[in-house]
Amino acid sequence: MNFKEEIISLLEKETKLKREELANFISIPPDPKLGDYAFPCFKLGKNPKEEAEKLKEAIKEKLPSFILKIEAAGPYLNFFIKNKVIAEVTLTEVYKQAKRYGSSNFGKGQVIVMDYSHPNIAKPFGIGHLRSTVIGNSLYKTFQFLGYKPISVNHLGDWGTQFGKLIVAYTRWGDKKELEKDPIKYLLKLYVKFHAEVEKDETLNEEARAAFKSLEDGNRENLALWEEFKELSLKEFERIYQILDVTFDSYKGEAFVNKLVPEAITEIEKKVETKISEGALIVDLEKENLPPILLRKSDGASTYHSRDVAAALYRLKKYKADKMLYLVGSEQKLYFQQLFKLLELADYNRDKFVHADFGLFRFPEGKMSTRKGNVIFLEDVLNQAIILAEKIIEEKNPTLKNKKDVAKIVGVGAVIFADLSNDRIRNIDFDWDKMLSFEGETAPYIQYTHARACSILRKSELDVRDKINFERFGIEEEMRVVKLLYNFPEALEKVVKTYKPHHLAQYLISLAQAFNEFYHKCPVISEDKNIMKARLLLVDSVKRVLENGLGLLGIKAPEEM
Numbered sequence: 378m379n380f381k382e383e384i385i386s387l388l389e390k391e392t393k394l395k396r397e398e399l400a401n402f403i404s405i406p407p408d409p410k411l412g413d414y415a416f417p418c419f420k421l422g423k424n425p426k427e428e429a430e431k432l433k434e435a436i437k438e439k440l441p442s443f444i445l446k447i448e449a450a451g452p453y454l455n456f457f458i459k460n461k462v463i464a465e466v467t468l469t470e471v472y473k474q475a476k477r478y479g480s481s482n483f484g485k486g487q488v489i490v491m492d493y494s495h496p497n498i499a500k501p502f503g504i505g506h507l508r509s510t511v512i513g514n515s516l517y518k519t520f521q522f523l524g525y526k527p528i529s530v531n532h533l534g535d536w537g538t539q540f541g542k543l544i545v546a547y548t549r550w551g552d553k554k555e556l557e558k559d560p561i562k563y564l565l566k567l568y569v570k571f572h573a574e575v576e577k578d579e580t581l582n583e584e585a586r587a588a589f590k591s592l593e594d595g596n597r598e599n600l601a602l603w604e605e606f607k608e609l610s611l612k613e614f615e616r617i618y619q620i621l622d623v624t625f626d627s628y629k630g631e632a633f634v635n636k637l638v639p640e641a642i643t644e645i646e647k648k649v650e651t652k653i654s655e656g657a658l659i660v661d662l663e664k665e666n667l668p669p670i671l672l673r674k675s676d677g678a679s680t681y682h683s684r685d686v687a688a689a690l691y692r693l694k695k696y697k698a699d700k701m702l703y704l705v706g707s708e709q710k711l712y713f714q715q716l717f718k719l720l721e722l723a724d725y726n727r728d729k730f731v732h733a734d735f736g737l738f739r740f741p742e743g744k745m746s747t748r749k750g751n752v753i754f755l756e757d758v759l760n761q762a763i764i765l766a767e768k769i770i771e772e773k774n775p776t777l778k779n780k781k782d783v784a785k786i787v788g789v790g791a792v793i794f795a796d797l798s799n800d801r802i803r804n805i806d807f808d809w810d811k812m813l814s815f816e817g818e819t820a821p822y823i824q825y826t827h828a829r830a831c832s833i834l835r836k837s838e839l840d841v842r843d844k845i846n847f848e849r850f851g852i853e854e855e856m857r858v859v860k861l862l863y864n865f866p867e868a869l870e871k872v873v874k875t876y877k878p879h880h881l882a883q884y885l886i887s888l889a890q891a892f893n894e895f896y897h898k899c900p901v902i903s904e905d906k907n908i909m910k911a912r913l914l915l916v917d918s919v920k921r922v923l924e925n926g927l928g929l930l931g932i933k934a935p936e937e938m
C-alpha cells in the first residue's frame with residue numbers, strides 16, 4: 378500500500394490540485410512528532426493557516442482507516458499513520474519481496490544510454506574514471522531495479538592525437554620487452570618523455586600529427602601498434618573492473634565511432650550552418666554564447682567533439698534512447714554544453730541529453746598531471762584499501778573465516794562509499810582513516826550493522842512465517858526503523874530522478890543509525906515471545922534492505938566481519 382498515493386487521492390478530490398502537484402508538495406516532516414506526511418496549504422488561498430484548518434474540517438470525516446489522525450500546524454496539514462498498519466504493511470512487504478523489495482515499474486519502457494567509465498587507452502585509469510565508473514554502475518543497477526532499460530557504454534578513449542605522439546615515441550625510443558612488462562606505466566613514461574623532448578625539438582609535434590593522420594588513413598604498421606597498446610591497456614583496465622565487479626553492455630569507444638564521423642557531419646550539415654576556418658570545419662556558436670565547435674581539423678582528422686556527435690547519433694538510432702546520460706567530470710561542462718547545443722540546433726530533442734557531472738576526488742598529494750607523469754594509480758589505491766581492511770579485521774575479529782574475501786569486500790566497499798556518499802557535484806578529499814572507520818558515514822559502518830543483524834538472526838531461531846502480532850510495535854526507536862524501511866522505494870526514486878546515488882547512501886546511513894539506536898534501546902531476545910518475534914522480523918527486514926541498498930551502490934554485504 379502506498380500511503381502517499383492514498384493521501385494524494387484524498388486531497389485531489391478536496392483541493393482540485395493535480396496529482397503531480399500534490400506529489401511534489403507532500404513531504405515527510407523532518408521531526409516525526411509532526412506526523413508522517415505534511416501538506417503545505419500555500420496554494421489553497423491567501424491565508425494558508427486558515428486553509429489548513431478548513432481542509433482539516435473538510436476531510437476529517439472521510440479519512441481512510443490507515444490514518445490515525447490529522448493535525449493542522451501553522452500552514453501545514455499533518456497526517457499520522459497508524460503504527461500497526463505501517464508496521465504490518467512494511468514488514469510483510471519486505472519479507473515477501475525479499476531481494477526485490479524496493480523494485481518497481483517506475484521507469485518502465487524508458488531506454489537510458491549511459492556513457493561512463495571511459496578510460497583512455499595507454500594512460501592510467503584515473504580517479505575521475507573511478508568516479509564515473511562507480512556512479513555509473515550504481516545508477517545502472519538502480520535504473521534496472523526500477524524498471525528502466527539502461528545500456529552501459531564504455532566510450533573508450535582509444536582514438537585521438539595522443540596516439541600520434543605515442544607512436545612517434547615508441548618508434549624512436551620504445552622497447553617491446555619493457556612494454557609488455559608493465560604496459561601502462563611504460564606507455565606513460567614514453568608519453569612523458571615525448572613531452573620533455575618536444576621542449577627541445579618542436580618538429581616532434583609535427584611528426585606526431587602526421588603519425589595520427591596515418592592512423593586515420595589506415596596505415597597498417599601504425600594500426601598494429603595502436604592495436605597492441607589498446608589490447609594491453611584493456612587487460613589492465615579489466616583487472617580494475619574485476620576488483621570493482623563492473624561490466625558493460627558495450628565497449629564501443631572513440632575508435633569505433635571515428636568511422637561514423639563523415640556520415641555524422643553530413644547529417645549535421647543538413648540542419649546546421651558550418652564554415653571553414655583556417656582549413657578546419659567549425660560550427661560557430663557565437664549566437665548561443667558558446668565557443669565554436671571544431672568538427673574537422675585542417676588536415677582532415679576527426680576531433681573529440683566530432684566523435685561525440687557521431688556516437689550520439691549512433692546511439693540514438695541503435696538503442697532508440699529516451700535519455701542519453703553522460704557521467705563525466707565537471708571540467709568538461711562547457712564541452713557538453715557545446716555538444717548538446719549543436720545537437721539541439723540539428724533538431725535533436727535537447728531534453729534527451731544529460732551531463733551528470735561530478736567534482737574532483739582530491740588526494741593529499743595534490744592534483745595529478747599525466748603529462749608530467751605524477752599520477753596515483755587507482756589499482757594501488759584499491760589494493761591499499763584491501764590491505765588496510767585486512768589489518769583492521771585482524772585486530773577486531775582474528776578468528777573470522779574467509780578473512781581475505783571479507784577484507785576485499787570491506788576495502789573496496791569503503792572506497793566506493795567514500796565516493797557515493799557525497800553529492801557527486803562536490804569535491805571529495807581522500808582520507809584513508811575516515812573512509813575505513815567502522816563509525817561515521819562509511820561502508821564498513823553499514824556492513825558492520827548488516828553483519829550484526831545477521832548475527833542476531835543466527836542466534837535466534839526465528840520462524841518468520843509465524844503469525845506476528847503487529848500491535849506490538851510502538852516504541853519510538855522501533856517506529857523510526859519501520860518508517861525508514863517503508864521509505865526505501867522513495868529514496869531509490871530520488872536517485873533516478875536526480876542521477877545522484879548519494880540519496881541512497883545517505884538513506885542507508887540513516888537506516889543503520891536508526892537500527893543501532895533501536896538495538897540499544899529494545900532488547901530483541903525477550904521473555905515475551907510476541908515481542909521477540911516482532912522485533913526479529915524487524916531485524917530481518919533491516920538486514921535485507923541494507924543488503925539490497927548496498928548492492929545497488931555496487932557494494933557487497935558480508936554476513937560476518
Ligand code: ARG
Nearest residue numbers: 492495496497532534685705
Ligand atoms: N575519455 C574521456 C576522458 O578521459 C572521457 C569520455 C567521456 N565521454 C564522452 N562521450 N565524451 O576525458
